[in-house]
Amino acid sequence: MRHKLTLLLIIGTFFAMNGQMKKWTLEECVTYAVDNNLSIEQFELDLENVKIDESDALGNLLPNLNANASASKNVGFTIVSTSNAPVAGNQSTFNSNGGFNSNVTLFNGLRNIKQMQRAKLNAISSQYRLDDLKDDIRLNVANAYLQVLSNKEALKVSRAQYEVTEQDLNRINELVESGVSPRGDLLEIEATAANQQQQVVNGESLVLISRVNLAQLLQITDYENFDIADESFDVPPSDILDNSAKVIFDKALTFRNDIKFSQSNVDLASKDLEIAKGAYLPTLTGFFNYGTRYSDATGPLPDGAGGTFTPGFIDQLWIFDGISYGAQLNVPIFNGWNTRNNVRRSKISLKRAELQFEQDKLALESTVQQAYVDVNTFEKAYEAALKTLEARRLAYDYAKERFDVGLMNSFDFSQAQARVDNAEASAIRTKYDYIFRLKILEFYFGIPISLN
Known part of the structure; x- marks a missing residue:
């Protein structure tokens, strides 16, 4: 029994430890999103x-090497491979051939070399495209994270305001019951409390929705x-505005992956044009062949002495083997304007890539x-919201x-409280709007996303 209780205690402790909710920081969310996003994969x-x-x-720059072999059975008229003499009669013979051949392109307008250069450029371009996607995901995650923070902070303020209103409601209820205050004051405070309670419920829904949106970004x-870490962030210090927009743009041009990707597309289109032009030039191909054969057909001796003979398998392989080698030159003369049209298409693609590159720079x-x-x-909106909040408070x-001393009715007091609530919400919203815009501008200047 004691062992069972110990086992239950261990299991209960394990589930309690694992049941604790992990609180995600912004850096953890960004890292996890980049490592686990399906589009990135x-x-x-x-x-x-x-x-x-x-x-x-x-x-394609290397020579190829192929082996070949064949075997056949022949019944009827036969040519003896050892003497090239015909053999009459219904003779059954076995024949086999084998060999190796190799081909190499010696020159094809440098297209093979340029294809390899293009493949390297394409790998670089694909890496830029991947890195650009990661940048977009980092910004989206940061925005979603700050939205959760904003909604959480707004919810805390709504709950605190509701608690204060509940205290006022209890106090006014006592005053109404004792006949000091009119019942209208109680009804007005009750309406304010109900409205704030609705704000709390709406705030909880916004927190939940924003958490789900962030979780979906992280998949x-x-x-x-x-859930994210329960932290309250002030506006982080930043000297990014010490730089002009032109300085930030010039810096962004040097490292932004979307610009590098666009530039790499221009390089690829230029290389495609070079490859297309290479088809105007001759192609020179080298070849080398080695082959041999075997046959079990019997025939007369080659010296006419009478009788027949058949060399052995190994002997025939040595007797009948041979090699051939050489080069083949193909000169393009006319192919229905196919090469010319491919060059024209490549020029159009290059121009389109150059225009897209300029458009991407303008967009950046x-x-x-x-x-x-x-x-x-x-920044100005946040400063104004803080001043408004201070004045409303x-x-x-x-x-x-x-x-409290009976010099103001409950309706006017409720209006004053509502104005404070709106000012609180505006200050929170503009604060996180400002933080996110600040982080975007820093991101374009090459500063990693962080709330520290």
Whole structure:
């Protein structure tokens, strides 16, 4: 019995420890999202395929080597392979052939070399595309994380305000019961309490929804046991605004993966044009063949002395083996304008890639300019919200003093409290809006996402 109780205690302790909810930090969320995102895994598979293409391109520069063998049975008229003499009669013979052959492209307009160069460029381009996807995921996770923080902080404020209103409600209820205050004051406070209780319920829903959204970005399905660290963040110090938008844009051009990916597409299109032009040039191919044969057909002796003979298997392999080698030159003269049209298509693709590159740079400049303006705008909005909140709190304290001594009715007091609630919500919202815009601008300057 004692052993059973010990076992139950151990099992209970294990489940209690494992039942503790993990609290995720922003850095942990970003790292987990990058390591486990399905789109990233698909892009990584694409990158592996591209690296295989690079191996294929290298293999095209090397000579091939193939072996061949055949065997056949012949019944009827036969040519004796040892003497090339016909044998009359219904003779059954066995014949076999075997050999090796190798081919190598000596020159094809340098297309094989340029194909290998293109494969390397494509691998670099795929890596930039993968890194750009990771950047987007980091920004999305940071935004979702800050949204959870904002909703949690707003929920804390709503609960605190509701608790204060409940205390006022209990006090006013006593005053109404004692006949000091009119019943209308009680009804007004009850309405305020009900409204704040609804705000608490709505806040809890917003926290839950934002947690689910963040969990989905991380591709975590256990929503009930997923939560972020319960921390309250102030606006982090940053000197990013010491730089102009032009300086931030110039810095972004040097390291942004979307720009590098766009530039790599230009390089790929340029290499494709070189490969297409290579088809105008002749192709020179070298070849080498080795072969031998065996036959069990019997025939007259080659010196006419009469009788028949058949050399052995090994002897025939040595007697009838031979090699051939040489080179073949193909000069393109006319192929229905196929080469010319491929070159024209490649030129169009190159021009399209160059235009897309310029468009991507303009888009990045516009994004950086917008991010810069947003930081200034939301900073001022946050400062204004703090000033408004401070003024609303002073007004509320004054209203509460007047309400407590009966110089203000419950309706006006409720209005003062509602204005404080709205100011609190606005301050929280603008704070996290400002933090996120600040982190975006820092991200374009090459500063990793962190709330420290």
